[in-house]
Amino acid sequence: MEIKVPSVGESVYEALVGKWLKKNGEAVRKDEPVCEIETDKITMEIDAGADGVLTIMVPEGATVKIGSVIGIIAEGAAAAEAPPPSRPEAPKEAPPLSPAARKLAQEKGISPETVKGTGRGGRVTVDDLFAAGTGDRGPGTGKTEELLKVAAVESGEALAPAPPSSEGKGEAIAQGFSPTPGPRSPVPEGERVTRSPMTPIRKRIAERLLAARQQTAMLTTFNEADLGRVMELRKKYKEHFQKKHGVSLGFMSFFVKACVEALKEYPAVNGSIEGDDIVSHHYYHVGIAIGAEKGLVVPVLRDADRLSFAEIETAIAGFADKIKANRLELSDLQGGTFTISNGGVYGSLLSTPILNPPQSGVLGMHAVQERPVVRDGQIVARPMMYLALSYDHRIIDGREAVGFLKKVKEYVEEPEELFLEG
Template identity: 50%
Template sequence: MEIKIPEVGESIVEATIARWHKQDGDRVGKDDLLCEVETDKITLEIQAETDGILSIKVKEGETVRVGTVIATLAENVGAENAATPPNKSTPSGEEKNPAAAESAAEEEPVAEKEPASGNTSAAEAKPPRKEPPAADQKPSAKTSTPATEERISRQPMSPIRRKIAERLLAVRQQTAMVTTFNEADLSRIMELRRRHRDSFQQRHGVKLGLMSFFIKACAEALKEFPEVNARIDGNDIVYHHFYDIGIAVAAAKGLLVPVIRDADLRDFAELEKILGDLAERAQTSRIELSELEGGTFSITNGGTYGSLLSTPLLNPPQSAILGMHAIQDRPVVRDGQIVIRPIMNLALSYDHRLIDGRQAVEFLLRVKALVEEPEEMLLEL
């Protein structure tokens, strides 16, 4: 039975064998994990469809086209098993070759006699003792060479990392990306989460996080600023009348952006459940290709790792992305008084070819207003 690189999408034409979980010649059972295959978007796990003996055709690290046979499974293993015992029943070649056995036996005493002969003559003992003197080993060039080589290592980029590099470079070369900044007072959201944290989790089985508030806020703001939800296609502007929002997730092998479909139609509990599921599967390489495609807007949260401010890069062909950051208690002026509030810096990167500066600033101000007064979203005002 042939094992091939499966077709997972029209845009994927090749894949790299990331890791074989079985060795060549291993007996495998149905549904056993055979290998992990990396494409420029996702990692696939290939399992055995039947029992058999594995014969690997493509080694780890090799890149091949979709449809290539990477291994075979010999399903009729009974005859092979019957043939293997005679091959394994001849472990001692000495029995069939007495001369080789005798020569091996003769070599051992010779090795044992060398130290004995060294004790009989001081002149003969000196040469072997001169080989490992401490004085010669300290400045030896031979010992410094491996140390120098170990300071540098090289390995090929994974397909996902190569694709990320290509896309990020394309953002710089093919868009007119600009970033505008603001900050949001999250006092009310933090208070809402504190007051309803336990009851929300008991009722819905998930925690009430920050991201769901920002997804709802962005979905509402996108309805008011359609250019931010649009994209450029040649000389045309393509407007999306739906709100599929991508959420950046740092996976083990690179950044992935799974998409929440129709985010504007989801309530907070739905959003939190979808977020948890997508993030978990993205981090464990179980995300589907279809879940990474088709977003109209993206959100990334560098605050998870402590970032205070950044300029997030666009996720082509989208025209805008919101960057969230770490929350800090800062002194601010409210009603003429200096008070301490939880403040988050916000950054909106956008393609200036499509979105004017005024539109970008007003969009970000609208997001700011919605997260600072979340009652409007909760009551759907």
């Protein structure tokens, strides 16, 4: 049977063959993942449709159209009769050589493949070539001595420089030259820069981030929240919550609930612009930015206002599992009206989140840090978090943006009502 690239959405026309999980000629079982493909929106696995032997038709890194055949599975008897794929014998890899050692090998007619390298990373040194050619290294003179010096500098071997004479030192310094050579990079010259094409997802991320900066009037307002009450509630109910719902009680559910309530009071933050129209959404589909191996993805909590704390935490954990298993679907990413991004999980203390078009608002959470604050005239240490709201100033006025962020701050600083209702 044929392995085809599946359709993952109306706007997706091609995919990148990211990684084959099985080798050419290897036996596979039905429903076993055999390949990863990447589109400009998601990374997903393709499963085997039957038991058999895999024949790879398209190599990793190739871009193909949706519906293209990228592999074949020989089923049943055909699989048993299928001959193993021929694998050409790989040529013996030549050992790494310094330029001086390579030149010396050519002069002496020594094949580097027959010499065991003793330098760093198995590199064949000039000493190795002398030992292979003469059984010993004699005193070098003329050109050979110069080659030894070059090889010693390149491989880091000990060749102590002669102490500079006081007569020549002053002249060298006057001309701007150092009497001793500086350290050389351990990375070979040809490997100091690598170039690789962007994956479809990374291309899409780059396009959307650039569009957000060029096509919106983005502005950011900041505030900070005392997370003391939230942390107390988590500590008090965390064990019971875990036992009852099978999922941990995190910070995100508090912020989802707080944002939903704030969006109800400031509906412009939940809207968007389409052409010359302002689109007001009377539902709350909150996107949760999650860092994945291939890039940032934003799965959406649909109708977040109807979800309990447990349902929010369970849904987020489910998204994380889907991302790890490359099972995230295009429908998981569509339809968001507002986004929350938590840079604090990576240690970020303060940042400016970028809008996720066509949405008009994104909340940035950051690391919780003990900081001195004034409470009732006294300086005390409290667990504080900086909050950042980036918004499209074309649709959201500063008054609304500041008011929205202040509401979020108030809800997370006094979360009992949210928690009890949820």
